[in-house]
Amino acid sequence: xxxxxxxxxxxxxxxxxxxxxxxxxxxxxxxxxxxxxxxxxxxxxxxxxxxxxxxxxxxxxxxxxxxxxxxxxxxxxxxxxxxxxxxxxxxxxxxxxxxxxxxxxxxxxxxxxxxxxxxxxxxxxxxxxxxxxxxxxxxxxxxxxxxxxxxxxxxxxxxxxxxxxxxxxxxxxxxxxxxxxxxxxxxxxxxxxxxxxxxxxxxxxxxxxxxxxxxxxxxxxxxxxxxxxxxxxxxxxxxxxxxxxxxxxxxxxxxxxxxxxxxxxxxxxxxxxxxxxxxxxxxxx
Amino acid sequence: xxxxxxxxxxxxxxxxxxxxxxxxxxxxxxxxxxxxxxxxxxxxxxxxxxxxxxxxxxxxxxxxxxxxxxxxxxxxxxxxxxxxxxxxxxxxxxxxxxxxxxxxxxxxxxxxxxxxxxxxxxxxxxxxxxxxxxxxxxxxxxxxxxxxxxxxxxxxxxxxxxxxxxxxxxxxxxxxxxxxxxxxxxxxxxxxxxxxxxxxxxxxxxxxxxxxxxxxxxxxxxxxxxxxxxxxxxxxxxxxxxxxxxxxxxxxxxxxxxxxxxxxxxxxxxxxxxxxxxxxxxxxx
Numbered sequence: 001x002x003x004x005x006x007x008x009x010x011x012x013x014x015x016x017x018x019x020x021x022x023x024x025x026x027x028x029x030x031x032x033x034x035x036x037x038x039x040x041x042x043x044x045x046x047x048x049x050x051x052x053x054x055x056x057x058x059x060x061x062x063x064x065x066x067x068x069x070x071x072x073x074x075x076x077x078x079x080x081x082x083x084x085x086x087x088x089x090x091x092x093x094x095x096x097x098x099x100x101x102x103x104x105x106x107x108x109x110x111x112x113x114x115x116x117x118x119x120x121x122x123x124x125x126x127x128x129x130x131x132x133x134x135x136x137x138x139x140x141x142x143x144x145x146x147x148x149x150x151x152x153x154x155x156x157x158x159x160x161x162x163x164x165x166x167x168x169x170x171x172x173x174x175x176x177x178x179x180x181x182x183x184x185x186x187x188x189x190x191x192x193x194x195x196x197x198x199x200x201x202x203x204x205x206x207x208x209x210x211x212x213x214x215x216x217x218x219x220x221x222x223x224x225x226x227x228x229x230x231x232x233x234x235x236x237x238x239x240x241x242x243x244x245x246x247x248x249x250x251x252x253x254x255x256x257x258x259x260x261x262x263x264x265x266x267x268x269x270x271x272x273x274x275x276x277x278x279x280x281x282x283x284x285x
Numbered sequence: 286x287x288x289x290x291x292x293x294x295x296x297x298x299x300x301x302x303x304x305x306x307x308x309x310x311x312x313x314x315x316x317x318x319x320x321x322x323x324x325x326x327x328x329x330x331x332x333x334x335x336x337x338x339x340x341x342x343x344x345x346x347x348x349x350x351x352x353x354x355x356x357x358x359x360x361x362x363x364x365x366x367x368x369x370x371x372x373x374x375x376x377x378x379x380x381x382x383x384x385x386x387x388x389x390x391x392x393x394x395x396x397x398x399x400x401x402x403x404x405x406x407x408x409x410x411x412x413x414x415x416x417x418x419x420x421x422x423x424x425x426x427x428x429x430x431x432x433x434x435x436x437x438x439x440x441x442x443x444x445x446x447x448x449x450x451x452x453x454x455x456x457x458x459x460x461x462x463x464x465x466x467x468x469x470x471x472x473x474x475x476x477x478x479x480x481x482x483x484x485x486x487x488x489x490x491x492x493x494x495x496x497x498x499x500x501x502x503x504x505x506x507x508x509x510x511x512x513x514x515x516x517x518x519x520x521x522x523x524x525x526x527x528x529x530x531x532x533x534x535x536x537x538x539x540x541x542x543x544x545x546x547x548x549x550x551x552x553x554x555x556x557x558x559x560x561x562x563x564x565x566x567x568x569x570x
Contacts, residue, residue, distance in 0.1 A: 006456060010458075106398065106400060106401055107400055107401045107402045108400045108402055109400055109454050110397065110398065110399050110400060110420065110450060110451045110454035110455055111397075111398045112395065112396075112397055112398075112455070113391065113395065113396045113397075113398050114395050115391060115392055115393045115394055115395060116391055116392045117392045117393055135395065136455075139455055140454075140455055140456045143455055143456040143457050143458055144456045146458065165395060166395045169394050169395035169425075170395055170397070170421075170424055170425055170428055171291060171425045171428040171429045172428050173295075173428055173431065
């Protein structure tokens, strides 16, 4: 069932709650691929009813980012959801979510702001305000759908950590279910932005997973010094790759590590052919 | 029933929801007086079950404010609530709500931040960060109690407007019920901070309601020019009164008014004997 208004979603969910059914939410920006599908499958397994939101959230895009050209494929997304057993695809307009566009700044809109310590690193460093937009829209979706469970991909690892922190800090009554990264056979992590990559770029994009896997191999062989582990990356990088960051941080609180351990997550962001890609791996897995 | 932990409150509310009962929340900082009691009575009338939270919220006090000396009278508050038919008094510790005290800054804690346009005036001008603390704790209480209705006094008019805006912006599934100001026979608006006033100060404190009533009288007689209305205040002010602000703003969106109308609210803050007092009146009432 494809719904566009908050009111319709609320009415439907209210019926379900009356019947004592559990509700799962999978928040997405659409352009669904097998990564999303793995979240959706998990939700359908775990919950009586599943809502997938499809909303390209304007307030999480920074000036100069790809808001306008971000892929929008609602018809295909809806079919995919229906086939997977989703009960509601919720695809609101920006004005349904935020009212008039000129009112979407923090001058006129209440924002949910994640802690600076969690935001002031990795993607948050270059994407100023991005996680404010993410937390605000996820908070709204939680309030609209009131799910028992919400499913997020490990691919956006910093986002997942920040959402978990928001849920804890604000006592939000939703269980967050993390879902593992889905990869192509080549190792490339699935992303809606992969659509921007040429065939040649796609090969070059393997540098991210290669660097991560190599660091994990080195760690398993006994290297724990973070600087030494980071240095192993340079052999893979050429002028086709514009490295934005490579960091080893605690997987729960994003504290910087000098000595890697099993709770260390390796985070990488790198531009390939002008497309910004991210990936990550947990050393203790 | 006096409860101190989030877990206990959640479990009790869950039982009520299963039985299909409606839940009302009255958030307070304790030191309950007849103003609070009017909110509690309204809640008990309207809802099957009522939760009164008693929590002196550290993150809504600014440096130099009266956090430590703010009156704490939990025993009396609990008795008053029990007598009034309240089901739960929820009195958490600061660490139950926020964890360790050094982690309560926006470096380490997710905050709910109301819009700058609503905050950058009236009490928000002198009490920097105050409404961030208010919105964050109210959001947490809403998530903990999940009430159908929440009751707020018109006395803290800017707070009420900001809470209503937060509920709208974040799609929070709670109905906000505003409750009229309760006054002493003299006209003095009830406030927990009235306890700080000497008998003489209490007489001087009548200046607030006198100024507001006079402005309303002048408006009813046909004066609508805001500057002219504000000027009528000066006849009441002496060196016993330290006026902080006197503003005529739209009662919904706090837009400044040049010409007063029925939707104009008059807001005043004034120090008397070193105690900061606030009051307000709607012209169209």
